[in-house]
Amino acid sequence: MRRKTSIALLSAGHACVDVYQGSVAALIPFLVAERAYGYAAASGVVLAASLLSSVAQPLFGALTDRRPAPWLLPAGTVLAGLGIALSGSSASYSLxxxxxxxxxxxxxxxxxxxxRVARLAGGGSHSAMGWFALGGNVGFALAPLLVAAVVGTGGLHRTPLLLLPALAGAALSLAALRTPARRARPLATQPAAGTDDRASFLKLSLAVVCRSVxxxxLSGFLSLYATQRLGGSAAxxxxxxxxxYLGGAAGSVLxxxxxxxxxxxxxxxxxxxxxxxxxxxxxxVPGxxxxxxxxxTSAGLYVPFSLQVTLGQDYLPTxxxxxGGITLGLTVSIGGLAxxxxxxxxxxxxxRTAxxxxxxMPALSWLLFRGLPEPAAPRRQDTDTPVSHDTDTPVSHDAGTP
Known part of the structure; x- marks a missing residue:
């Protein structure tokens, strides 16, 4: 039960963070309507959200390989929310x-x-990582509804209200990191097992880039495209x-x-x-x-999502x-460059032509996966390993996975 609780809290916190990834695309129609942005200007907003994230995620990944930093969960959540909350406060394109x-x-x-924390908490289970990824997809799915409810009813000046999910997400992350322990086991004492397969990891990363593009x-322009194709209704x-976004939730579980x-x-x-x-x-297809x-499309693109994360971790076990920073971060965010x-x-x-x-893109991902081997499964842990907030170390419990 403690393992299930840890994964559930992490999944819910993941949802609160990915609300802000989905919010960027959801804000595009309102930016076009209120500020008369063209397609190129609107795509610049998507690029801005992706560019810094693409560069920074591998750096954060390398940092956490050297030293666990669980405080990044609540801090990153608040920062993600703060940026979106302030995005409608000024008419300046640069701001x-x-x-x-x-x-x-x-x-x-x-x-x-x-x-990293989700992998430890789930004991290497693909199912547990799938539930963790599901949280992010739910956040994506809720983003257009949340933005429509807040911005659609009062304009872009109401974006500060969008900070609320970040505060909830930070609280959920702290709760996950404080999950009670029966037996503590410092991460530093867990030796890295296996040999890195960098060639396979590179092919995997290229496949994820194609998926990301x-x-x-689609997420950046689908709302505008559907509005054109289905009669001009913003709804x-x-x-x-x-x-x-909702299809992604189903795809992750599947x-x-x-x-x-x-x-x-x-x-x-x-x-x-x-x-x-x-x-x-x-x-x-019309109509x-x-x-x-x-x-x-959503289900097809998201069935591989959590599997690619665990594949990447198994290709680079050390x-x-x-x-995680590359498969869950860089290669996902880099799609914004397109x-x-x-x-x-x-x-x-x-x-439509664009x-x-x-x-x-999915065809290229398919070709890249044809040459990939299935890595040996990691040794499954028989205990839970959420991270103790007070000690910055994973802890373990005897329980099953979700």
């Missing part, structure tokens, strides 16, 4: 970019350490974005379940292959069927923090 960049820095600080491209765009029956590489490979047709449907294609290209192409042609190349 808006700075605020979303600060939010991205908070996200960068949170994810590598949270992935298609997901970030249609919000609904499409909600479906995209991925953990499928990994219990087949190896992770095979599950990821088939998911990416099926995603090719789903993304094509989003771009090309309300768009929503079905969005749901299939650098778990770095692996947003300006999509925005400029959309300004020059049409949004989104069409995204169909190729």
């Amino acid at each position: 808006t970019l700075l605020c979303v960049a600060v939010s991205g820095a908070g996200v960068a600080a949170y994810h590598p350490e949270s992935a 298609v997901f970030t491209g 249609a765009g919000t609904a499409a974005l909600f479906v995209l 991925g953990g379940a499928l990994a219990g029956r087949r190896d992770r590489v095979t599950v990821c490979r088939w998911s990416y292959l099926l995603s090719v047709g789903a993304v094509a449907g989003v771009v090309l 309300p069927a768009l929503y079905l294609c969005v749901a299939l 650098r778990v923090g770095t692996a 947003a300006p290209v999509i925005g400029r192409l959309a300004d020059a042609t049409s949004l 989104l069409t190349p995204l169909i190729l």
Whole structure:
């Protein structure tokens, strides 16, 4: 039960952080409406949120490999919320970019350490990591609804209210780190086991980058695209974005379940292959069927999500923090670098034309996964290992995983 409690608290805290990743895309239609941003200017907001996060996450991962830093969970959560909360306080484009960049820095600080703690708390279980990833996907799914409720009813000047999830998330992270211990075991005494497979990790990282490009491209422009395709209703765009993020929650749970029956590489490979047709449907299929294609795309892209995190950690068993920082952070955030290209192409042609190349991205991920081996499973711990807030060390309990 203590293991389940730890994972549940970490998952809920993860949801509160990823609300702010989803909020960037959810704010785009309001920025376009209130400040008359073009596609290129809107894509610059997505880029600002991703750029600093992309650079910082591997650095935080390397830092936590050298010394555990559980305080980054509540601190990163608050910083992520603060940036989004201030993003609507000024009409200045430069200040808006700075605020979303600060939010991205908070996200960068949170994810590598949270992935390390979640791996310890779950004892290396794919299912436990799937539940942890589920929290982030729920946060993504709630973001457009939260932004619509706050900003849609009162304008961008109400964004300071969006700080509330960050405060809740910080409290949940502290609760997870304070989970009572039966037996303490310092992280420093746990030797790294195994040999790093850097070649496989590089291929995995490239596959995650391709996945990130298609997901970030869709999340940044789907709301505007659905509004165009379905009659000009802002509610249609919000609904499409909600479906995209909610499907990710289902995909994460499904991925953990499928990994219990087949190896992770095979599950990821088939998911990416099926995603090719789903993304094509989003771009090309007319009418309300768009929503079905969005749901299939989301599930297909998120089935591999938590599996890629554990694969990366198994390919780099001596650098778990770095692996988490890259697979859960850098390669996810780096997709935002493609947003300006999509925005400029959309300004020059049409949004549909700009989104069409995204169909190729899951195919590239599939090709990269074809050459990946399934790493040997790590030695499963028979105890829980949440982190003690007071000692900055993981602790263990005798309990099962979720």
